[in-house]
Amino acid sequence: MVRNINKIEISHTELGHHHGHDVGERLYLHRHSIVHSLPPHVKIVAAFMFLFVVISTSITQWQLFIFYFSLILLTLTVAKIPIKLAATRSLIEIPFVLFAVLMPFFGTGEQFSIGPVDLYRAGLLAGLSIVGKGTIGVLIAIILSTSTTAREILRGLEKLKLPQLMVQIASFMLRYVNVVTDEMERMRVARASRGFEATGIKHWKILATAAAALFIRSYERGERVHLAMLSRGYDGVLPHEEVTKVSVKIWIKALTLPFLALLAHLLMIVWK
Amino acid sequence: MHIPDGFIDLPTSGIFAAASAAGIALSLKGAKKSLDEKSAPLAGLTATFIFAVQMLNFPVAAGTSGHLLGGALAAVLVGPYAATLALSVVLLMQSFLFADGGLSALGLNIFNMAFIGVWVGYGFFLLIRKLLPKTKSSITIAASIAGLLSVPAAATGFVLQYAIGGTATFSVQTVLAAMVGTHVLIGIGEAIITGLAVGAVMASRSDLVYGWRGNSSLLEIRKSI
Incomplete structure (x- = not known):
């Protein structure tokens, strides 16, 4: 019976959540690859370095962007991440793509025309730059979150000196995000089973009241969790795992990609 | 809508990253003072709440809908320090x-979003709470106005960053007009949602509302007559 109720909830879900899975596990794609096996903090450093090289490249050196994209594609292949999955997840950047698409049409300065349309050169370049760099940024983040569980990413950030309290807040968030969204979903089902359908601003009061109830439940849960932790000896610091040293070899492996990107960038500068 | 990579140049991103790191450090100090050792689970659940409530759709008209950003709401409910930390963690995870x-x-x-x-x-x-009488409905009104102004203020922060290191070709004035215009709406x-939500929390658990705590009287021990 309980099973059945669960099934109904799943079929009615509007939030697009898979129930019973950790938010990190949901994004994580379990594969065996070099990318997956690298320690998280090494991966984060490599991702940022790659990103910095990409962002500091001018879009006029378009050959470099082709090279960067091939490096990303290579990483996706090595990490055994389906291109389709990466493409679907990168749809998140659509609002800014729309913004960038408008740029060649509304601008100032030098104009040129392709067929019947007049375009602004500066606007076109800036638009291409935003889309190109934004897409690479999104793909890097996708590779990171697909090849690393959320918990590991957090552990990596902790190693990179993210303050303890922030790490703890984030771990609580990862731990309870499903509990809280499920609670919200149950409230939605409860509203729907009483014939409620939100269609306009006149229904905001009910939705806002639900948000308030969600806050109260979250806060009370926070208190309960805190008391439970205190009774188990919590004193503001969470227990730590053994810290393993990362060898130079692993760092070299991880930093190959940003290094290649940087090398190409520098060669281009010298060559010009 | 969050800023993607490459939209604002690296030096500007670096400056604001440093400013954000400093702000988080200050908030960590402030949160420890105001929330004592409870801060981690409570701020964690607040972050979870903000993350979840941003997925709650509020229908506007003709199929469009919006969602709460939650900066002002979190500040009024759990205090500005914990709210800053919670929102920073939400943005970090996103x-x-x-x-x-x-x-x-x-x-x-x-x-x-987490500071401005x-x-x-x-x-x-705080300002409006001071101006109004010390009643529960004043908290709701003050929270609502806080919600109203926090959104265009955050948009202005974006325009500032765009003016310093924007890579797009739209003029700063155009961006300012477009951003502030839409964000006032x-x-x-x-404002409406923040006011309604704070009002609802005030009605059932006013003791949880940080912005009301200074006003609420402590448990009174009365002597028997």
């Missing part, structure tokens, strides 16, 4: 896990 907001733009996004959004909202909340929605 960029690392969902690619929502660029990794290199994290400092920019935290600055706009929270602190401008909380500042106006979003702010009106935010």
Whole structure:
């Protein structure tokens, strides 16, 4: 019976959540690859370095962007991440793509025309730059979150000196995000089973009241969790795992990609 | 809508990342003072709440809908320090896990939403609370106005960053007009929802509302007559 109720909830879900899975596990794609096996903090450093090289490249050196994209594609292949999955997840950047698409049409300065349309050169370049760099940024983040569980990413950030309290807040968030969204979903089902359908601003009061109830439940849960932790000896610091040293070899492996990107960038500068 | 990578140049992103790091450090200090050792689980659940409530759709008209940003709401409910931390963590997780907001733009996004959004909202909340009589409905009104102003304020933060290091070709004036214009509208929605939500919490658990705590009387021990 309980099973059945669960099934109904799943079929009615509007939030697009898979129930019973950790938010990190949901994004994580379990594969065996070099990318997956690298320690998280090494991966984060490599991702940022790659990103910095990409962002500091001018879009006029378009050959470099082709090279960067091939490096990303290579990483996706090595990490055994389906291109389709990466493409679907990168749809998140659509609002800014729309913004960038408008740029060649509304601008100032030098104009040129392709067929019947007049375009602004500066606007076109800036638009291409935003889309190109934004897409690479999104793909890097996708590779990171697909090849690393959320918990590991957090552990990596902790190693990179993210303050303890922030790490703890984030771990609580990862731990309870499903509990809280499920609670919200149950409230939605409860509203729907009483014939409620939100269609306009006149229904905001009910939705806002639900948000308030969600806050109260979250806060009370926070208190309960805190008391439970205190009774188990919590004193503001969470227990730590053994810290393993990362060898130079692993760092070299991880930093190959940003290094290649940087090398190409520098060669281009010298060559010009 | 979060800023992606490459939209604002690297030096500007770096400056705002440093500013955000400093702000988080200050908030960590402030939160420890105001929330004692409870801070981690409570701020964690607040972050979870903000993350979840941003997925709650508020229908506007003709199929469009909006959602709460939650800066002012969090500030009024749990205090500005914990709210800053919660929103920073939400933004951190959104960029690392969902690619929502660029990794290199994290400092920019935290600055706009977790600092400007929270602190401008909380500042106006305090100001209006002072001007109004000390009643429960004043808290609701003050929270609502805080919500109204926090959204365009955060948008102004974006325009500032755009003016310093924007890579797009739209003029700063155009961006300012477009951003502030649309965000005043979003702010009106935010104001209504924030007011209603704070009002609902005030009605059942006013003791939880940080912005009311100073006013509520402590447990009174009366002597028997």
